[in-house]
Amino acid sequence: MTEDYTLKLQVLMYKVGINSFRKLSELTGTSDRTIRKLRSGELHTLRWQTLVKISSTLQITVNELLDTFGAQSSSNDRQQLELLQQEYQHLQQQLQQQRETLQTEFQYQSLQTLESLLTYLPAAKYAATNNPNFPASKIFPLLQSIDRLLAQWHVTVLGEIGTQIAYDPHCHQLIEGTANAGELVAVRYCGYRQGDKLIFRSKVSN
Known part of the structure:
Protein backbone atom coordinates (compact mmCIF):
# COMPACT_ATOMS: atom_id res chain seq x y z
CA MET A 1 0.00 0.00 0.00
CA THR A 2 1.44 3.34 -1.04
CA GLU A 3 1.70 6.23 1.41
CA ASP A 4 -0.41 9.34 0.89
CA TYR A 5 1.75 12.47 0.65
CA THR A 6 -1.14 14.79 -0.21
CA LEU A 7 -0.92 16.82 3.00
CA LYS A 8 2.84 17.32 2.65
CA LEU A 9 2.34 18.47 -0.92
CA GLN A 10 -0.42 20.87 0.09
CA VAL A 11 1.86 22.42 2.73
CA LEU A 12 4.56 23.04 0.12
CA MET A 13 1.98 24.45 -2.30
CA TYR A 14 0.55 26.76 0.37
CA LYS A 15 3.99 28.24 1.06
CA VAL A 16 4.31 29.40 -2.57
CA GLY A 17 0.68 30.45 -3.03
CA ILE A 18 -0.55 27.53 -5.15
CA ASN A 19 -4.13 26.79 -4.12
CA SER A 20 -5.03 23.75 -6.23
CA PHE A 21 -3.52 20.66 -7.80
CA ARG A 22 -4.76 21.85 -11.18
CA LYS A 23 -2.78 25.07 -10.75
CA LEU A 24 0.30 23.09 -9.80
CA SER A 25 -0.17 20.99 -12.93
CA GLU A 26 -0.39 24.14 -15.08
CA LEU A 27 2.66 25.80 -13.51
CA THR A 28 4.83 22.70 -13.84
CA GLY A 29 3.54 21.77 -17.29
CA THR A 30 2.70 18.29 -16.10
CA SER A 31 -0.41 16.12 -16.26
CA ASP A 32 -2.96 15.42 -13.55
CA ARG A 33 -1.64 11.85 -13.56
CA THR A 34 1.83 13.13 -12.67
CA ILE A 35 0.46 15.10 -9.72
CA ARG A 36 -1.39 12.00 -8.51
CA LYS A 37 1.87 10.05 -8.63
CA LEU A 38 3.55 12.80 -6.62
CA ARG A 39 0.80 12.62 -4.00
CA SER A 40 1.23 8.87 -3.69
CA GLY A 41 5.03 9.10 -3.42
CA GLU A 42 5.75 7.43 -6.76
CA LEU A 43 8.64 9.73 -7.60
CA HIS A 44 10.67 6.80 -8.96
CA THR A 45 8.22 6.64 -11.91
CA LEU A 46 8.72 10.28 -12.89
CA ARG A 47 11.34 11.61 -15.29
CA TRP A 48 14.19 13.65 -13.89
CA GLN A 49 13.13 16.70 -15.87
CA THR A 50 9.69 16.47 -14.28
CA LEU A 51 11.17 16.32 -10.79
CA VAL A 52 13.25 19.40 -11.56
CA LYS A 53 10.19 21.34 -12.77
CA ILE A 54 8.15 20.38 -9.72
CA SER A 55 10.88 21.20 -7.21
CA SER A 56 11.63 24.54 -8.87
CA THR A 57 7.93 25.46 -8.89
CA LEU A 58 7.65 24.56 -5.20
CA GLN A 59 10.86 26.58 -4.59
CA ILE A 60 12.74 23.73 -2.96
CA THR A 61 15.76 21.74 -4.03
CA VAL A 62 15.42 18.40 -5.76
CA ASN A 63 16.95 16.69 -2.74
CA GLU A 64 14.34 18.28 -0.47
CA LEU A 65 11.63 17.03 -2.82
CA LEU A 66 13.05 13.51 -2.74
CA ASP A 67 13.39 13.50 1.04
CA THR A 68 9.89 14.93 1.60
CA PHE A 69 8.25 12.27 -0.55
CA GLY A 70 10.34 9.36 0.67
CA ALA A 71 12.19 8.72 -2.57
CA GLN A 72 15.33 6.58 -2.53
CA SER A 73 18.16 7.54 -4.87
CA SER A 74 21.92 7.32 -5.04
CA SER A 75 24.25 10.19 -4.23
CA ASN A 76 25.27 10.38 -7.90
CA ASP A 77 21.65 10.64 -9.03
CA ARG A 78 21.00 13.43 -6.55
CA GLN A 79 24.04 15.37 -7.76
CA GLN A 80 22.89 15.06 -11.36
CA LEU A 81 19.42 16.25 -10.40
CA GLU A 82 20.87 19.26 -8.57
CA LEU A 83 22.86 20.19 -11.68
CA LEU A 84 19.75 19.80 -13.82
CA GLN A 85 17.80 22.04 -11.50
CA GLN A 86 20.48 24.73 -11.60
CA GLU A 87 20.52 24.62 -15.40
CA TYR A 88 16.72 24.70 -15.53
CA GLN A 89 16.55 27.74 -13.25
CA HIS A 90 19.25 29.47 -15.30
CA LEU A 91 17.27 28.89 -18.51
CA GLN A 92 14.10 30.17 -16.81
CA GLN A 93 15.93 33.36 -15.83
CA GLN A 94 17.19 33.81 -19.38
CA LEU A 95 13.68 33.36 -20.80
CA GLN A 96 12.28 35.88 -18.32
CA GLN A 97 14.98 38.40 -19.27
CA GLN A 98 14.24 37.85 -22.96
CA ARG A 99 10.51 38.39 -22.36
CA GLU A 100 11.20 41.60 -20.47
CA THR A 101 13.54 42.83 -23.20
CA LEU A 102 11.01 42.06 -25.94
CA GLN A 103 8.21 43.74 -23.98
CA THR A 104 10.32 46.86 -23.40
CA GLU A 105 11.26 47.01 -27.09
CA PHE A 106 7.63 46.52 -28.09
CA GLN A 107 6.49 49.32 -25.79
CA TYR A 108 9.26 51.62 -27.07
CA GLN A 109 8.37 51.05 -30.72
CA SER A 110 4.68 51.60 -29.96
CA LEU A 111 5.43 54.88 -28.19
CA GLN A 112 7.58 55.96 -31.13
CA THR A 113 4.60 55.42 -33.44
CA HIS A 154 -2.62 44.16 -38.47
CA VAL A 155 -5.75 45.37 -36.69
CA THR A 156 -8.74 46.13 -38.92
CA VAL A 157 -11.84 48.12 -38.06
CA LEU A 158 -15.18 46.33 -38.28
CA GLY A 159 -17.97 48.56 -39.55
CA GLU A 160 -18.18 52.25 -40.31
CA ILE A 161 -20.24 54.36 -37.93
CA GLY A 162 -23.54 55.45 -39.46
CA THR A 163 -23.62 52.75 -42.13
CA GLN A 164 -26.02 49.83 -42.34
CA ILE A 165 -24.76 46.28 -42.49
CA ALA A 166 -26.19 42.76 -42.33
CA TYR A 167 -26.44 41.67 -38.71
CA ASP A 168 -24.04 38.90 -37.71
CA PRO A 169 -24.21 38.01 -33.98
CA HIS A 170 -20.66 36.67 -34.14
CA CYS A 171 -19.26 40.07 -35.16
CA HIS A 172 -21.92 42.48 -33.93
CA GLN A 173 -23.33 43.30 -30.50
CA LEU A 174 -26.94 44.50 -30.60
CA ILE A 175 -27.28 47.33 -28.06
CA GLU A 176 -30.73 48.56 -29.07
CA GLY A 177 -33.74 46.95 -30.73
CA THR A 178 -33.99 43.42 -32.07
CA ALA A 179 -32.63 41.79 -35.21
CA ASN A 180 -32.20 38.41 -36.81
CA ALA A 181 -29.05 37.33 -38.61
CA GLY A 182 -28.88 38.96 -42.03
CA GLU A 183 -31.20 41.88 -41.24
CA LEU A 184 -29.88 45.41 -41.71
CA VAL A 185 -28.63 47.19 -38.60
CA ALA A 186 -26.87 50.51 -38.06
CA VAL A 187 -23.30 50.66 -36.79
CA ARG A 188 -23.11 52.70 -33.60
CA TYR A 189 -19.55 51.86 -32.50
CA CYS A 190 -16.77 50.18 -34.45
CA GLY A 191 -15.39 46.75 -33.65
CA TYR A 192 -11.86 45.47 -34.17
CA ARG A 193 -10.21 42.32 -35.47
CA GLN A 194 -6.55 41.34 -35.44
CA GLY A 195 -5.92 38.95 -38.29
CA ASP A 196 -8.50 36.19 -37.86
CA LYS A 197 -9.01 36.94 -34.16
CA LEU A 198 -11.99 39.07 -33.09
CA ILE A 199 -11.02 41.63 -30.43
CA PHE A 200 -14.25 43.64 -30.00
CA ARG A 201 -17.57 43.21 -31.73
CA SER A 202 -19.13 46.22 -33.45
CA LYS A 203 -22.02 47.70 -31.46
CA VAL A 204 -25.11 48.02 -33.60
CA SER A 205 -28.77 48.96 -33.26
CA ASN A 206 -31.97 48.41 -35.19
Whole structure:
Protein backbone atom coordinates (compact mmCIF):
# COMPACT_ATOMS: atom_id res chain seq x y z
CA MET A 1 0.00 0.00 0.00
CA THR A 2 1.44 3.34 -1.04
CA GLU A 3 1.70 6.23 1.41
CA ASP A 4 -0.41 9.34 0.89
CA TYR A 5 1.75 12.47 0.65
CA THR A 6 -1.14 14.79 -0.21
CA LEU A 7 -0.92 16.82 3.00
CA LYS A 8 2.84 17.32 2.65
CA LEU A 9 2.34 18.47 -0.92
CA GLN A 10 -0.42 20.87 0.09
CA VAL A 11 1.86 22.42 2.73
CA LEU A 12 4.56 23.04 0.12
CA MET A 13 1.98 24.45 -2.30
CA TYR A 14 0.55 26.76 0.37
CA LYS A 15 3.99 28.24 1.06
CA VAL A 16 4.31 29.40 -2.57
CA GLY A 17 0.68 30.45 -3.03
CA ILE A 18 -0.55 27.53 -5.15
CA ASN A 19 -4.13 26.79 -4.12
CA SER A 20 -5.03 23.75 -6.23
CA PHE A 21 -3.52 20.66 -7.80
CA ARG A 22 -4.76 21.85 -11.18
CA LYS A 23 -2.78 25.07 -10.75
CA LEU A 24 0.30 23.09 -9.80
CA SER A 25 -0.17 20.99 -12.93
CA GLU A 26 -0.39 24.14 -15.08
CA LEU A 27 2.66 25.80 -13.51
CA THR A 28 4.83 22.70 -13.84
CA GLY A 29 3.54 21.77 -17.29
CA THR A 30 2.70 18.29 -16.10
CA SER A 31 -0.41 16.12 -16.26
CA ASP A 32 -2.96 15.42 -13.55
CA ARG A 33 -1.64 11.85 -13.56
CA THR A 34 1.83 13.13 -12.67
CA ILE A 35 0.46 15.10 -9.72
CA ARG A 36 -1.39 12.00 -8.51
CA LYS A 37 1.87 10.05 -8.63
CA LEU A 38 3.55 12.80 -6.62
CA ARG A 39 0.80 12.62 -4.00
CA SER A 40 1.23 8.87 -3.69
CA GLY A 41 5.03 9.10 -3.42
CA GLU A 42 5.75 7.43 -6.76
CA LEU A 43 8.64 9.73 -7.60
CA HIS A 44 10.67 6.80 -8.96
CA THR A 45 8.22 6.64 -11.91
CA LEU A 46 8.72 10.28 -12.89
CA ARG A 47 11.34 11.61 -15.29
CA TRP A 48 14.19 13.65 -13.89
CA GLN A 49 13.13 16.70 -15.87
CA THR A 50 9.69 16.47 -14.28
CA LEU A 51 11.17 16.32 -10.79
CA VAL A 52 13.25 19.40 -11.56
CA LYS A 53 10.19 21.34 -12.77
CA ILE A 54 8.15 20.38 -9.72
CA SER A 55 10.88 21.20 -7.21
CA SER A 56 11.63 24.54 -8.87
CA THR A 57 7.93 25.46 -8.89
CA LEU A 58 7.65 24.56 -5.20
CA GLN A 59 10.86 26.58 -4.59
CA ILE A 60 12.74 23.73 -2.96
CA THR A 61 15.76 21.74 -4.03
CA VAL A 62 15.42 18.40 -5.76
CA ASN A 63 16.95 16.69 -2.74
CA GLU A 64 14.34 18.28 -0.47
CA LEU A 65 11.63 17.03 -2.82
CA LEU A 66 13.05 13.51 -2.74
CA ASP A 67 13.39 13.50 1.04
CA THR A 68 9.89 14.93 1.60
CA PHE A 69 8.25 12.27 -0.55
CA GLY A 70 10.34 9.36 0.67
CA ALA A 71 12.19 8.72 -2.57
CA GLN A 72 15.33 6.58 -2.53
CA SER A 73 18.16 7.54 -4.87
CA SER A 74 21.92 7.32 -5.04
CA SER A 75 24.25 10.19 -4.23
CA ASN A 76 25.27 10.38 -7.90
CA ASP A 77 21.65 10.64 -9.03
CA ARG A 78 21.00 13.43 -6.55
CA GLN A 79 24.04 15.37 -7.76
CA GLN A 80 22.89 15.06 -11.36
CA LEU A 81 19.42 16.25 -10.40
CA GLU A 82 20.87 19.26 -8.57
CA LEU A 83 22.86 20.19 -11.68
CA LEU A 84 19.75 19.80 -13.82
CA GLN A 85 17.80 22.04 -11.50
CA GLN A 86 20.48 24.73 -11.60
CA GLU A 87 20.52 24.62 -15.40
CA TYR A 88 16.72 24.70 -15.53
CA GLN A 89 16.55 27.74 -13.25
CA HIS A 90 19.25 29.47 -15.30
CA LEU A 91 17.27 28.89 -18.51
CA GLN A 92 14.10 30.17 -16.81
CA GLN A 93 15.93 33.36 -15.83
CA GLN A 94 17.19 33.81 -19.38
CA LEU A 95 13.68 33.36 -20.80
CA GLN A 96 12.28 35.88 -18.32
CA GLN A 97 14.98 38.40 -19.27
CA GLN A 98 14.24 37.85 -22.96
CA ARG A 99 10.51 38.39 -22.36
CA GLU A 100 11.20 41.60 -20.47
CA THR A 101 13.54 42.83 -23.20
CA LEU A 102 11.01 42.06 -25.94
CA GLN A 103 8.21 43.74 -23.98
CA THR A 104 10.32 46.86 -23.40
CA GLU A 105 11.26 47.01 -27.09
CA PHE A 106 7.63 46.52 -28.09
CA GLN A 107 6.49 49.32 -25.79
CA TYR A 108 9.26 51.62 -27.07
CA GLN A 109 8.37 51.05 -30.72
CA SER A 110 4.68 51.60 -29.96
CA LEU A 111 5.43 54.88 -28.19
CA GLN A 112 7.58 55.96 -31.13
CA THR A 113 4.60 55.42 -33.44
CA LEU A 114 2.41 57.46 -31.10
CA GLU A 115 4.94 60.31 -30.84
CA SER A 116 2.77 63.00 -32.45
CA LEU A 117 -0.24 61.99 -30.35
CA LEU A 118 1.73 62.01 -27.11
CA THR A 119 3.34 65.33 -27.99
CA TYR A 120 0.39 67.37 -29.15
CA LEU A 121 -2.69 65.82 -27.54
CA PRO A 122 -2.03 67.36 -24.08
CA ALA A 123 -1.75 70.77 -25.74
CA ALA A 124 -4.99 70.19 -27.64
CA LYS A 125 -6.75 69.13 -24.42
CA TYR A 126 -5.46 72.27 -22.70
CA ALA A 127 -6.70 74.45 -25.53
CA ALA A 128 -10.11 72.77 -25.54
CA THR A 129 -10.43 73.18 -21.75
CA ASN A 130 -9.62 76.86 -21.86
CA ASN A 131 -11.50 77.66 -25.05
CA PRO A 132 -15.03 76.24 -25.40
CA ASN A 133 -14.97 77.20 -29.09
CA PHE A 134 -11.87 75.13 -29.82
CA PRO A 135 -12.81 73.01 -32.89
CA ALA A 136 -12.67 69.28 -32.22
CA SER A 137 -11.58 68.72 -35.83
CA LYS A 138 -8.11 69.99 -34.90
CA ILE A 139 -7.59 66.84 -32.84
CA PHE A 140 -8.33 64.49 -35.75
CA PRO A 141 -4.83 64.67 -37.34
CA LEU A 142 -3.34 63.58 -34.02
CA LEU A 143 -5.28 60.34 -34.18
CA GLN A 144 -3.52 59.26 -37.37
CA SER A 145 -0.71 57.82 -35.27
CA ILE A 146 -3.22 55.41 -33.70
CA ASP A 147 -4.28 54.34 -37.20
CA ARG A 148 -0.64 53.68 -38.07
CA LEU A 149 -0.14 51.64 -34.92
CA LEU A 150 -3.25 49.56 -35.63
CA ALA A 151 -2.00 48.95 -39.17
CA GLN A 152 1.38 47.77 -37.83
CA TRP A 153 -0.43 45.34 -35.56
CA HIS A 154 -2.62 44.16 -38.47
CA VAL A 155 -5.75 45.37 -36.69
CA THR A 156 -8.74 46.13 -38.92
CA VAL A 157 -11.84 48.12 -38.06
CA LEU A 158 -15.18 46.33 -38.28
CA GLY A 159 -17.97 48.56 -39.55
CA GLU A 160 -18.18 52.25 -40.31
CA ILE A 161 -20.24 54.36 -37.93
CA GLY A 162 -23.54 55.45 -39.46
CA THR A 163 -23.62 52.75 -42.13
CA GLN A 164 -26.02 49.83 -42.34
CA ILE A 165 -24.76 46.28 -42.49
CA ALA A 166 -26.19 42.76 -42.33
CA TYR A 167 -26.44 41.67 -38.71
CA ASP A 168 -24.04 38.90 -37.71
CA PRO A 169 -24.21 38.01 -33.98
CA HIS A 170 -20.66 36.67 -34.14
CA CYS A 171 -19.26 40.07 -35.16
CA HIS A 172 -21.92 42.48 -33.93
CA GLN A 173 -23.33 43.30 -30.50
CA LEU A 174 -26.94 44.50 -30.60
CA ILE A 175 -27.28 47.33 -28.06
CA GLU A 176 -30.73 48.56 -29.07
CA GLY A 177 -33.74 46.95 -30.73
CA THR A 178 -33.99 43.42 -32.07
CA ALA A 179 -32.63 41.79 -35.21
CA ASN A 180 -32.20 38.41 -36.81
CA ALA A 181 -29.05 37.33 -38.61
CA GLY A 182 -28.88 38.96 -42.03
CA GLU A 183 -31.20 41.88 -41.24
CA LEU A 184 -29.88 45.41 -41.71
CA VAL A 185 -28.63 47.19 -38.60
CA ALA A 186 -26.87 50.51 -38.06
CA VAL A 187 -23.30 50.66 -36.79
CA ARG A 188 -23.11 52.70 -33.60
CA TYR A 189 -19.55 51.86 -32.50
CA CYS A 190 -16.77 50.18 -34.45
CA GLY A 191 -15.39 46.75 -33.65
CA TYR A 192 -11.86 45.47 -34.17
CA ARG A 193 -10.21 42.32 -35.47
CA GLN A 194 -6.55 41.34 -35.44
CA GLY A 195 -5.92 38.95 -38.29
CA ASP A 196 -8.50 36.19 -37.86
CA LYS A 197 -9.01 36.94 -34.16
CA LEU A 198 -11.99 39.07 -33.09
CA ILE A 199 -11.02 41.63 -30.43
CA PHE A 200 -14.25 43.64 -30.00
CA ARG A 201 -17.57 43.21 -31.73
CA SER A 202 -19.13 46.22 -33.45
CA LYS A 203 -22.02 47.70 -31.46
CA VAL A 204 -25.11 48.02 -33.60
CA SER A 205 -28.77 48.96 -33.26
CA ASN A 206 -31.97 48.41 -35.19
